[in-house]
Amino acid sequence: MSDKMVKCKTCGAEIAKSAKTCPKCGAKQKKSKVLGIVLVVLGLIIFFAAIGSSGSDDEPKKVGNTGTTQNTKKDTTKKDDTKKEPEKTTFGVGEQVSLNDIVVTMNGVTESSGSDFNKPSEGNTFILCEFTIENNSDKELNISSLLCFNGYIDDFSTSFSLSAQMESDKGQLDGAVAPGKKMNGIIAYEAASDWKEIEIHFTPDVWSGKDIKFVASK
Numbered sequence: 435m436s437d438k439m440v441k442c443k444t445c446g447a448e449i450a451k452s453a454k455t456c457p458k459c460g461a462k463q464k465k466s467k468v469l470g471i472v473l474v475v476l477g478l479i480i481f482f483a484a485i486g487s488s489g490s491d492d493e494p495k496k497v498g499n500t501g502t503t504q505n506t507k508k509d510t511t512k513k514d515d516t517k518k519e520p521e522k523t524t525f526g527v528g529e530q531v532s533l534n535d536i537v538v539t540m541n542g543v544t545e546s547s548g549s550d551f552n553k554p555s556e557g558n559t560f561i562l563c564e565f566t567i568e569n570n571s572d573k574e575l576n577i578s579s580l581l582c583f584n585g586y587i588d589d590f591s592t593s594f595s596l597s598a599q600m601e602s603d604k605g606q607l608d609g610a611v612a613p614g615k616k617m618n619g620i621i622a623y624e625a626a627s628d629w630k631e632i633e634i635h636f637t638p639d640v641w642s643g644k645d646i647k648f649v650a651s652k
Contacts, residue, residue: 546602558625564604565636577607
């Protein structure tokens, strides 16, 4: 049998592979759906891979400084301008960091002992971390305090605290930011009063997996 010929699934006669109906019995020849399914699956894989890798060549970069510093030491040693410094992977208070056209600044970290009717557990304190997020992309940016922020206190994972959030007059970091606009707010935690360092990972796009790491010491 020629490669261009197939058997009719109804009468068994040899017919052209491209034939839609059998010329002998008139039965319609159904095409295999396997190829179509494979193509659809491959298309979906490529689509999600493209989403996941969007901006994958981009890394967090310091683009400015607000002039606010916290527990940082000034380097007075003379630097060789011809020697390229390694790119930073963590950033501090006051540093403006860009990732995929999103500029993020940790403005400050403060503590609170609470108020009359809202206090941390005994031996604990509230930690209020203020951020400004600027959307310089051409798409709307959706921010979630639960999905976009991951906190670590002295290397231990910690969760967002609503009680701590209530001690700030600023809003939560939740909502949509239109292109060219900004959002300012607080992400708050509760920790032992003798905490030493807080590290916050901010992920502008949860699909990309890229994040900006901010570190502040007490």
